[in-house]
Amino acid sequence: MxxxxxxxxxxxxxxxxxxxxxxxxxxxxxxxxxxxxxxxxxxxxxxxxxxxxxxxxxxxxxxxxxxxxxxxxxxxxxxxxxxxxxxxxxxxxxxxxxxxxxxxxxxxxxxxxxxxTSYYFDKIEAIEFAVKYDDGKDPRGFKKADVVLIGVSRTSKTPLSMYLANKNIKVANLPLVPEVKPAEEIFQISHKKIIGLTNSPEVLNNIRRERLKDMGVRSNSSYADLDRILKELEYADRIFEKIKCPVINVSHRAIEETANIIISIISQNNK
The missing domain is CATH 3.40.50.2300 (Response regulator)
Known part of the structure; x- marks a missing residue:
């Protein structure tokens, strides 16, 4: 039928x-x-x-x-x-x-x-780049990146990397930890393509406490300890000063707002 x-x-x-x-x-x-x-x-x-x-x-x-x-x-x-x-x-x-x-x-x-659709494929390439060079996993990516984000934990490095990747910008990022010497590659690239990210101690303290709660870890961990956070921020400031990179305080800023500041900095530096 x-x-x-x-x-x-x-x-x-x-x-x-x-x-x-x-x-x-x-x-x-x-x-x-x-x-x-x-x-x-x-x-x-x-x-x-x-x-x-x-x-x-x-x-x-x-x-x-x-x-x-x-x-x-x-x-x-x-x-x-x-x-x-x-x-x-x-x-x-x-x-x-x-x-x-x-x-x-x-x-x-x-x-x-x-x-x-070549724009689409460029975007996919940028996203894959952000994943590959997230969290300092491969410092070789710093030289290939359009921008490198550095900062202590919970300063929105990964979310910003992914957001910028969707704008076809290749981003690598590096966490700054006092006990870990930064990869030498970060000092071998132009300071113009490095952006420092910081946050207020109080905001970081709240964010990290919530993060520990989500992970089922006791809130008295040193990760969320205010003195520890202050020590990390002071260490990050010393690295920012050594590199001479611009620094953005992400506290109370939406990802989109911070990303727009980064894009503006990149544009100015590329003139």
Missing amino acids: QDNKIEMFVVSDSIGETAELVAQAAKIQFNDSVGAIRKFSFVLDKEQMDEIVELAKERQCIIIYTLVMSEEKEYFKQIAEENNIIAIDLLGPIIKPLEELTGMKPKREAGLNRRL
């Missing part, structure tokens, strides 16, 4: 991700009344279009298309109409008003959106 469900064809001169997402969003509104979504990618010539329309004629079908090249787009629209097939131009109603408002002609080049 033939399935009478409506099918959706997605036709694109590139991968077709945009049209497929729209088709999925529409389909989900109709429970099981709409059947399969079939995608046709890299449709660049009229012969391919003829084959798709012939296939659509054999079934109950709606076509969603993202074709940007004028001649091919008009041809596809025409043959769909001639064969009484519902075909929806997804980009046309957006491109035309933009053309009128900007006074510019669209490029009409297939796959431009796909080329832009």
